Amino acid sequence: MNPTAPAEAPAAPGRTRTPDSAHHHRSRTTWDEAHATARTCAPAPLPAVAHTLADALGCALARPLAALTDLPSFDTSAMDGWAVAGPGPWRLHGAGVLAGAHPAPLEPRTAVPIATGAPVPAGATAVLRREHGLADAGTLHLTAPRPLAPRGDIRPRGQECAAGEALLPAGTPVTPAVLGLAAAAGYDRLPVHRRPTVDVLLLGDELLHSGLPRAGRVRDALGPMLPPWLERTGARVRGVQPIPDELDALQRALAATDADVVVTTGSTAAGPVDFLHTALARAGARLLVDSVAVRPGHPMLLAHLPPAPDGRARRLVGLPGNPLAAVAGVATLAAPLLTRLAGHREAPLRTTPAAVALPGHPHDTRLLPVHLTPEGATPAAFDGPAMLRGLTLADALAVVPPGGAAQEARVRLLGVPR
Ligand SMILES: Nc1nc2c(c(=O)[nH]1)N[C@H]1C(S)=C(S)[C@@H](COP(=O)(O)OP(=O)(O)OC[C@H]3O[C@@H](n4cnc5c(N)ncnc54)[C@H](O)[C@@H]3O)O[C@H]1N2
Ligand code: MOO
Numbered sequence: 001m002n003p004t005a006p007a008e009a010p011a012a013p014g015r016t017r018t019p020d021s022a023h024h025h026r027s028r029t030t031w032d033e034a035h036a037t038a039r040t041c042a043p044a045p046l047p048a049v050a051h052t053l054a055d056a057l058g059c060a061l062a063r064p065l066a067a068l069t070d071l072p073s074f075d076t077s078a079m080d081g082w083a084v085a086g087p088g089p090w091r092l093h094g095a096g097v098l099a100g101a102h103p104a105p106l107e108p109r110t111a112v113p114i115a116t117g118a119p120v121p122a123g124a125t126a127v128l129r130r131e132h133g134l135a136d137a138g139t140l141h142l143t144a145p146r147p148l149a150p151r152g153d154i155r156p157r158g159q160e161c162a163a164g165e166a167l168l169p170a171g172t173p174v175t176p177a178v179l180g181l182a183a184a185a186g187y188d189r190l191p192v193h194r195r196p197t198v199d200v201l202l203l204g205d206e207l208l209h210s211g212l213p214r215a216g217r218v219r220d221a222l223g224p225m226l227p228p229w230l231e232r233t234g235a236r237v238r239g240v241q242p243i244p245d246e247l248d249a250l251q252r253a254l255a256a257t258d259a260d261v262v263v264t265t266g267s268t269a270a271g272p273v274d275f276l277h278t279a280l281a282r283a284g285a286r287l288l289v290d291s292v293a294v295r296p297g298h299p300m301l302l303a304h305l306p307p308a309p310d311g312r313a314r315r316l317v318g319l320p321g322n323p324l325a326a327v328a329g330v331a332t333l334a335a336p337l338l339t340r341l342a343g344h345r346e347a348p349l350r351t352t353p354a355a356v357a358l359p360g361h362p363h364d365t366r367l368l369p370v371h372l373t374p375e376g377a378t379p380a381a382f383d384g385p386a387m388l389r390g391l392t393l394a395d396a397l398a399v400v401p402p403g404g405a406a407q408e409a410r411v412r413l414l415g416v417p418r
Helices: 031-040 176-184 222-231 247-256 276-283 323-341 389-393
Strands: 048-052 081-084 090-092 110-114 126-129 133-136 139-142 166-168 189-193 197-203 236-243 261-265 286-290 292-295 301-305 314-319 351-353 365-373 376-379 396-400 410-415
Touching (some): 031 286, 031 292, 031 301, 031 323, 031 365, 081 090, 081 133, 166 176, 197 222, 197 247, 222 236, 222 261, 236 247, 276 301, 276 314, 292 323, 301 323, 323 389, 323 396, 323 410
Parallel strands (some): 090 110, 197 236, 197 261, 261 314
Antiparallel strands (some): 048 189, 081 110, 090 139, 133 139, 286 301, 301 314, 351 410, 365 376, 365 396, 396 410
16 A cells, blocks of 8 residues: 555545445555556566577566677678689689588689678688679689779678677567577577466456347457457466356455466446455455546556465456456556566656647546647547547557646656557
């Protein structure tokens, strides 16, 4: 709990405490405090593991990546042509040096055909590209307008890096380009932070998983949306499990998962079947954030779960059921927590001017789906808490302070996966 949070935060409008509910007093955290708590509640990223290159994609480097060899590791021909020794014309000899070959040394005033990527023979002073030379009766003549530059068209050993040189700092995200560089530099496995495992528990008997919404029931919008969203932060989502609206079922599901982070959806508020707080209390969870002064999504929560049998720390993010409110919970709590655990660097939030005045809540922060135009952020339509239509067209969520943002005021932005 944040020590600066007021002990007697005002109750959310419309929420009443019923004595028979397990809803203890919820002390609302400011949006900035909640966002910071999610980033700092884990004292360190998860430990390093050695992953194959393919498995390391999307992870963060746990150590600086040092070159295991000089690159290139031998003097390499940059062109198809001839390796030449000394000034021309040259006596041609040898069948030619292909990539992957071990060429014999070159005598002075001789030349040998060579392919791009082939090791340059010892004694060679340059590579003459094919279009700059003419082979005639065993003699090679220079036809280029200019003399041959010393070491021309030879990529010298170590040009890109020397063995042991740091190529990338710890924390660098492993992108496709990093996989290519790591392979070129001699790696079969990469030291990366272990990906946090996530189990998603979907609460709500009204949820349908296929077909048309019907008879008061709605399609589950979060099961399809959350796994790819959370995986973009570096997490590995192991499963999405619908849980019946019964306290026992939720308790059993919480007891059964050993994920690093459990993400629940729904049941955060005070409805008749909102069992999450009771189940968390019975599971021995410790709430760090228990509702946030943010719209949408104010009932979102973050808790420490008791450690796994192997000692791993475990945490739970409770996302509200309204889909855009759940997105607010991902952006505020789940994404920063998972980013931290996965060891990715936490860049300060980007900012942009408000292109028009951005509407806010009177006393809560508002997370507003916005389009980013050359003039700055403009609100997306269809931004109700139960709607996703505006979000799908939005470029980001703007963090709009209480009272709104005046035109040209700078607002912070939370990313939306594209
Ligand atoms: N008396 C009060 N009621 C509510 C308050 C409040 O302060 N006092 N807050 C409202 C706000 S804000 C939100 S957000 C919701 C949060 O509700 P829960 O987290 O308890 O979620 P549910 O009640 O289970 O569902 C709310 C809503 O979302 C729909 N839903 C749930 N899961 C999904 C899903 N996977 N896909 C699509 N839609 C989903 C569900 O059908 C409900 O319509 O509470 C308000 N109430
Ligand atoms: O805060 Mo709720 O998220 O508006 O529907």
